[in-house]
Amino acid sequence: MKLTFKDLRKKLYIFATEKTIGFTLISIFLGLVVGAIFLAAAGFNPFQAYWVMLRGIFAKPSYMSYTIIRATPLILTGLSIAFAFKTGLFNIGAEGQFIIGSVAATATGYFLHLPLLIHIPVVVISAVLAAGIWGGIAGYFKAKFGVHEVISTIMLNWIALYFQNFLIYTKGFQKPGGETSYSIQPTANMMILKTWKQSEAGREWLLQHPFWKDLLRTPMNWGFVIAILMAILVWFILNKTALGYRLRAVGFNKFAAEYGGINVNKNMIISMFIAGALAGLAGALQVVGVSHKVTLIAAMEGYGFDGIAVALIANSNALGCILAGLLFGALKYGGTKIQMFPVKAPSEVINIVIGSIVFFISIPKLIKVILSRKNKKGSTK
Amino acid sequence: MGYENVTKSLTKVIEMKNITKKFGDFVANDSVNLDVFKGKVHALLGENGAGKSTLMNILYGLYSPTSGEILINGKKVDITNPNIAIEHGIGMVHQHFMLIKPFTVAQNIILGQEPTSKMSVLNMKKALKDVKEISERYGLYVDPNAKIEDISVGMQQRVEILKALYRGAEILILDEPTAVLTPQEIVELIQIIKNLTKEGKSIILISHKLKEITDAADFCLIIRRGKHIDTVVVSETDEEGLASKMVGREVSFSVAKDDKEAGDEIFSIKDLVVKDNRDIIAVDKLNLSLKKGEILGLAGIDGNGQTELLEAITGLRKVESGEIKINGENITNKTPFQVISKKISHIPEDRQKRGLVLDFDISENAILENYYKNPFAKRGVLQYNNIKIYAKELIDKFDVRPREESKMARTLSGGNQQKVIIAREVSNDPDLLIAAQPTRGLDVGAIEFVHKALIEQRDNDKAVFLISFELDEIMNVSDRIAVIYEGKIVGIMDAKDAEVEKLGLMMAGGGNE
Numbered sequence: 001m002k003l004t005f006k007d008l009r010k011k012l013y014i015f016a017t018e019k020t021i022g023f024t025l026i027s028i029f030l031g032l033v034v035g036a037i038f039l040a041a042a043g044f045n046p047f048q049a050y051w052v053m054l055r056g057i058f059a060k061p062s063y064m065s066y067t068i069i070r071a072t073p074l075i076l077t078g079l080s081i082a083f084a085f086k087t088g089l090f091n092i093g094a095e096g097q098f099i100i101g102s103v104a105a106t107a108t109g110y111f112l113h114l115p116l117l118i119h120i121p122v123v124v125i126s127a128v129l130a131a132g133i134w135g136g137i138a139g140y141f142k143a144k145f146g147v148h149e150v151i152s153t154i155m156l157n158w159i160a161l162y163f164q165n166f167l168i169y170t171k172g173f174q175k176p177g178g179e180t181s182y183s184i185q186p187t188a189n190m191m192i193l194k195t196w197k198q199s200e201a202g203r204e205w206l207l208q209h210p211f212w213k214d215l216l217r218t219p220m221n222w223g224f225v226i227a228i229l230m231a232i233l234v235w236f237i238l239n240k241t242a243l244g245y246r247l248r249a250v251g252f253n254k255f256a257a258e259y260g261g262i263n264v265n266k267n268m269i270i271s272m273f274i275a276g277a278l279a280g281l282a283g284a285l286q287v288v289g290v291s292h293k294v295t296l297i298a299a300m301e302g303y304g305f306d307g308i309a310v311a312l313i314a315n316s317n318a319l320g321c322i323l324a325g326l327l328f329g330a331l332k333y334g335g336t337k338i339q340m341f342p343v344k345a346p347s348e349v350i351n352i353v354i355g356s357i358v359f360f361i362s363i364p365k366l367i368k369v370i371l372s373r374k375n376k377k378g379s380t381k
Numbered sequence: 382m383g384y385e386n387v388t389k390s391l392t393k394v395i396e397m398k399n400i401t402k403k404f405g406d407f408v409a410n411d412s413v414n415l416d417v418f419k420g421k422v423h424a425l426l427g428e429n430g431a432g433k434s435t436l437m438n439i440l441y442g443l444y445s446p447t448s449g450e451i452l453i454n455g456k457k458v459d460i461t462n463p464n465i466a467i468e469h470g471i472g473m474v475h476q477h478f479m480l481i482k483p484f485t486v487a488q489n490i491i492l493g494q495e496p497t498s499k500m501s502v503l504n505m506k507k508a509l510k511d512v513k514e515i516s517e518r519y520g521l522y523v524d525p526n527a528k529i530e531d532i533s534v535g536m537q538q539r540v541e542i543l544k545a546l547y548r549g550a551e552i553l554i555l556d557e558p559t560a561v562l563t564p565q566e567i568v569e570l571i572q573i574i575k576n577l578t579k580e581g582k583s584i585i586l587i588s589h590k591l592k593e594i595t596d597a598a599d600f601c602l603i604i605r606r607g608k609h610i611d612t613v614v615v616s617e618t619d620e621e622g623l624a625s626k627m628v629g630r631e632v633s634f635s636v637a638k639d640d641k642e643a644g645d646e647i648f649s650i651k652d653l654v655v656k657d658n659r660d661i662i663a664v665d666k667l668n669l670s671l672k673k674g675e676i677l678g679l680a681g682i683d684g685n686g687q688t689e690l691l692e693a694i695t696g697l698r699k700v701e702s703g704e705i706k707i708n709g710e711n712i713t714n715k716t717p718f719q720v721i722s723k724k725i726s727h728i729p730e731d732r733q734k735r736g737l738v739l740d741f742d743i744s745e746n747a748i749l750e751n752y753y754k755n756p757f758a759k760r761g762v763l764q765y766n767n768i769k770i771y772a773k774e775l776i777d778k779f780d781v782r783p784r785e786e787s788k789m790a791r792t793l794s795g796g797n798q799q800k801v802i803i804a805r806e807v808s809n810d811p812d813l814l815i816a817a818q819p820t821r822g823l824d825v826g827a828i829e830f831v832h833k834a835l836i837e838q839r840d841n842d843k844a845v846f847l848i849s850f851e852l853d854e855i856m857n858v859s860d861r862i863a864v865i866y867e868g869k870i871v872g873i874m875d876a877k878d879a880e881v882e883k884l885g886l887m888m889a890g891g892g893n894e
Contacts, residue, residue: 240762240763240765241758241761241762241763242752242753242758242761242762242763243761244763245745245752245753245758245763246752246753248738248741249738249741249749252738252739252740252741253734253737253738253739253740255734255735256734256735256736256737256738256749257738258697258717259695259697259717259727259729259735259736259749260717260721260749260750261716261717261718261720261721261722261750262718263716263718
């Protein structure tokens with residue numbers, strides 16, 4: 001009996017430390033345990049709370065849709081940060097790049113008048129370019145003046161935030177009487193079946209099909225599909241192209257890359273441009289798919305910072321960002337449900353869970369130490 | 382006569398019995414036995430990673446053995462930390478010195494055991510007297526008032542030895558003591574070792590250099606992959622005998638090389654000036670030239686401008702003034718990419734920093750300079766099939782082990798990492814191959830292989846520029862030898878006319894201009 005327990009622990013140790021997926025799953029589990037402890041300490045029933053949360057994510061088609069909508073920008077900012085990580089850079093600037101992307105999308109979405117099929121691509125591409133340049137600035141500063149990208153991107157984040165607020169108070173952009181911009185033209189709107197679901201025929205049909213009615217209640221849009229395609233594209237670029245080879249070589253060992261004739265500075269700028277473009281795409285999709293405008297913001301909204309956590313949970317794997325983004329979106333959306341009846345727990349507990357997951361993932365040694373402590377004691381004897 | 386008979390009448394000061402040390406599943410030492418005798422030098426020979434340092438760290442209390450026991454003067458002891466080792470009279474001189482540079486020699490020696498007068502006031506007079514006394518007794522002459530930063534590496538090593546003696550060491554562990562020394566300093570060190578043993582001290586000499594073992598040691602324990610292979614009486618064997626025991630097969634030392642007439646000049650450096658990282662001139666108006674079909678060896682002690690010279694040639698460092706030409710084309714201050722395209726290949730001195738992307742596998746490393754070219758990439762998309770086929774070819778041709786192109790470079794041994802680099806660079810078919818420290822840290826088997834590759838390159842009428850701190854290597858492999866001292870070439874000679882003493886003198890700055 002004792003032996004089997006020992007074996008089990010050994011297997012668990014290998015599972016948790018040698019295979020990254022196993023390690024990630026255990027970290028998620030431990031994060032949930034920590035959250036449960038906090039819930040219990042505050043006098044709530046953690047099982048009930050988690051059950052409510054689970055139902056809040058899966059019980060209705062609209063819940064799942066909301067989860068996906070929440071996850072979409074996080075997948076993309078996660079990709080942005082993961083991409084930079086893979087090339088040896090730490091992009092804290094996804095937040096600001098997201099803002100620049102959404103501002104550019106709102107501007108082109110409102111001011112330009114284009115046919116339906118052209119307008120959305122124009123909006124998205126200009127947002128991606130603007131945010132790419134925003135990220136590229138940090139890359140340029142690093143290459144040219146040796147300014148660390150963490151410093152420059154943090155500063156660029158604040159510049160982006162106040163730039164958006166400045167625009168919102170600018171005549172012609174500000175919607176009179178509100179602290180928001182004008183909404184984008186209907187031609188730039190990417191919501192699925194937007195006009196149909198408000199039409200007479202549409203409403204009638206939906207009345208008879210409650211599943212679809214519930215699902216289309218949400219601002220369901222193509223963003224999620226684009227995010228998945230982007231994850232595949234990023235994976236392909238990194239692993240299958242000469243550009244990816246170059247970027248990874250610079251990221252893993254810039255000295256060897258330089259020695260091999262790779263222009264390290266140029267590739268740092270390219271890498272930051274692509275990272276910025278991905279975060280900007282998140283902002284653009286948020287505008288064309290969900291919000292349709294930008295509003296005055298008092299503080300960072302956290303898309304970029306949550307992206308760091310997504311990238312960490314995904315171990316910087318492009319395809320892993322899809323799953324990590326979904327997990328994150330689910331926790332964030334489902335977490336709001338525990339505030340309501342019957343649990344009425346503070347939803348901040350979810351931030352504790354997320355924080356703990358990242359914590360456990362960031363210090364793989366801790367799990368190793370916990371799992372191997374007894375093994376070691378045995379062996380030294 | 383055999384080890385048993387020779388040692389019968391000697392006094393054992395240390396017995397390490399059946400020492401086994403495991404790190405997880407890895408066995409670093411597998412029942413190793415070591416006896417050290419009073420007044421004798423016991424060498425510890427093995428390839429890199431064979432387990433020499435592990436064994437010594439166990440003796441010095443840095444690791445505790447998984448099993449086995451240690452006896453000092455016949456008594457079983459439990460050495461759990463270095464202080465206990467020092468109490469038992471064990472002193473260790475590490476490969477990297479642990480001295481405080483702005484302090485004087487005497488201050489460094491007494492550090493931690495300062496003689497004090499009343500009221501704990503430092504008694505520097507007594508300290509100086511003590512230091513002088515020990516240094517005279519063992520012939521370890523140093524200036525006790527000189528600052529560490531002002532004295533040579535050889536002198537610093539003496540200070541380290543004195544430090545151990547000051548703490549009452551009866552048994553001295555010397556970890557690769559000659560790695561940093563000039564040939565003259567090596568001769569002096571061997572004399573010091575003899576003086577010490579005459580005074581009854583015992584010495585453990587860790588090394589993978591055969592020559593200094595045959596010169597200095599009485600006995601030699603050979604370890605291979607953690608296993609105790611043999612203990613021999615050094616006077617009853619020779620370098621070849623030791624080498625084959627260390628590597629596990631016959632090794633040839635002489636580098637087989639035919640005479641060859643060098644061709645036209647292909648590469649030249651004129652009045653080159655390069656600064657180091659501290660903005661101090663490291664290469665000072667240096668002139669050199671290479672011909673087709675010759676190996677030019679650059680001899681010199683570490684830190685005389687070799688690194689900066691190499692980086693300047695390969696485009697990794699800015700040239701202040703002067704000119705570098707290959708095939709008549711000026712490549713001064715070109716980017717590494719442009720230099721590579723002019724058919725210059727480079728085996729870098731730091732293979733893990735420059736030579737390899739350790740988190741890439743062998744096949745990805747094999748295309749570091751050519752990843753974007755057909756057939757490795759087509760329209761920007763990597764062709765992994767072609768890359769794998771190419772990597773397999775290199776692995777076969779250059780005998781890289783394991784024979785798996787998908788192995789991460791990080792997991793390879795030093796020798797095999799070096800083979801990957803050499804395979805890649807030689808396959809670029811360069812007109813000039815620069816080899817910097819190509820055999821550093823490699824065992825004799827791998828060294829043989831590297832030398833063959835360099836000579837093959839020369840026999841194909843290419844130029845080879847060999848930079849090494851190992852004088853033996855320079856003398857065996859080169860056709861011509863240049864000596865660098867303080868960023869200048871202080872002498873060039875035909876390898877046939879070169880003598881160790883003369884070269885050593887020039888390397889230390891004592892040569893005729």
